[in-house]
Amino acid sequence: MQEPFRLYSTEIDRNPFPAYKALRDNHPCYWSEDAQTWILTRYKDVQAAAMDWETFSSTQGNLVDEIPGRAGGTLGSIDPPRHDRLRALAQAAFAKKNLEHLAAPAARSASRAVSAVKTRAQFDFVGEVSSVVTVEALFEMLGLAPRDPYEVRAQVVLSVSSDKAKKGRNEAQNAAFNRLTAYIAEEVAQRRKTPADDLITRLAEAEIDGDKLSEREVILTTSMFVVAGVESLSSFMSMMALNLATHPEARQRVAHDLALLPQAIEESLRFNTSAQRFKRVLTRDFELHGQVMKAGDKVILAYGAANRDERKFPDAETYDLNRNPRNHLGFGAGKHFCIGNALARLITQTTMSKLLTEIPNFSLVDHSFSWVPSSNFRSPMVLPLKNGAP
Numbered sequence: 001m002q003e004p005f006r007l008y009s010t011e012i013d014r015n016p017f018p019a020y021k022a023l024r025d026n027h028p029c030y031w032s033e034d035a036q037t038w039i040l041t042r043y044k045d046v047q048a049a050a051m052d053w054e055t056f057s058s059t060q061g062n063l064v065d066e067i068p069g070r071a072g073g074t075l076g077s078i079d080p081p082r083h084d085r086l087r088a089l090a091q092a093a094f095a096k097k098n099l100e101h102l103a104a105p106a107a108r109s110a111s112r113a114v115s116a117v118k119t120r121a122q123f124d125f126v127g128e129v130s131s132v133v134t135v136e137a138l139f140e141m142l143g144l145a146p147r148d149p150y151e152v153r154a155q156v157v158l159s160v161s162s163d164k165a166k167k168g169r170n171e172a173q174n175a176a177f178n179r180l181t182a183y184i185a186e187e188v189a190q191r192r193k194t195p196a197d198d199l200i201t202r203l204a205e206a207e208i209d210g211d212k213l214s215e216r217e218v219i220l221t222t223s224m225f226v227v228a229g230v231e232s233l234s235s236f237m238s239m240m241a242l243n244l245a246t247h248p249e250a251r252q253r254v255a256h257d258l259a260l261l262p263q264a265i266e267e268s269l270r271f272n273t274s275a276q277r278f279k280r281v282l283t284r285d286f287e288l289h290g291q292v293m294k295a296g297d298k299v300i301l302a303y304g305a306a307n308r309d310e311r312k313f314p315d316a317e318t319y320d321l322n323r324n325p326r327n328h329l330g331f332g333a334g335k336h337f338c339i340g341n342a343l344a345r346l347i348t349q350t351t352m353s354k355l356l357t358e359i360p361n362f363s364l365v366d367h368s369f370s371w372v373p374s375s376n377f378r379s380p381m382v383l384p385l386k387n388g389a390p
Helices: 010-014 017-026 043-051 082-094 096-117 125-142 149-160 171-193 199-205 215-246 248-256 258-271 341-358
Strands: 029-032 037-040 122-124 277-282 286-288 291-293 298-302 362-364 384-387
Touching (some): 037 043, 043 298, 096 125, 122 125, 125 199, 125 215, 125 341, 149 215, 171 199, 171 215, 199 215, 215 258, 215 341, 248 341, 258 341
Antiparallel strands (some): 122 384
């Protein structure tokens, strides 16, 4: 009998939701032979596991297919007490006063990107809008010199992809991440010589009670800011554009009243979570729904499934601007709640506001586009939109 959920399949990349529902209803604590991991899909279970870092540990890495050498050096791959110290040091870089100066550059970037496509009959939202705005804003925040957004996203996507045949990572994927960390290491070394008013310098110099980030932590944390910023943020904007393109009534409402954008953003975070799945490793035996998971077992927290759990969100398969989805897991939960959530909301609102103002009747060309082959993230490789309703 075929497994109800096969992680390394193109169908799961494209549309995991029928399989998620089958797991929630029939196998809420499911052992996947295909991926050699437990999978939790109900909201209550996923949220509880995300809050219980002492049992569901991130110290062996939080990516389903972990990048070699990364675990233990980033916010997402360490637990308290070291996590709390590292987060406190990094949090200063994401303080509101350090993000406010990005609003104007992000608006200019969004204006340039949307203006470049608004007179065209068809355009790729991923390659020509979301990636451009994300890379430009992120690199400005980090203090990195401008680079080709298309090439940056290509390398980041390769870094977070999985090899379906190997059911893990391959050499090209590891090499892509190694190139990124080597580049960041050079930038960190430059900041040591010549500090600047940017996030890398603030990370390198951040100190609490004499505690500073190690060189490895600065490099890996900055590298993951690039990966998470480029992939997660660009993907979330693309998923929101997809949501509005395929729900024309919602798109029209928001285009006519941009004050609805914040609630559209929250519903999009719930409805089409870009960060679909993250890994934990059990520190002790744990029983759930009659299944005994053993210490040392891998467990996938399926945020994307939990956000469609009708036990938490009535009529969860419907994209509803009036929902006000409190406590959705679009940014995770607990100690590892996404540190960049305010930045993601800022850049998304800025970009989508410009898109809906300039191209209020955008729609999807077709559904034949491909998806990123990732065991963690869900996002379109391209998103073909057209200027006008279908």
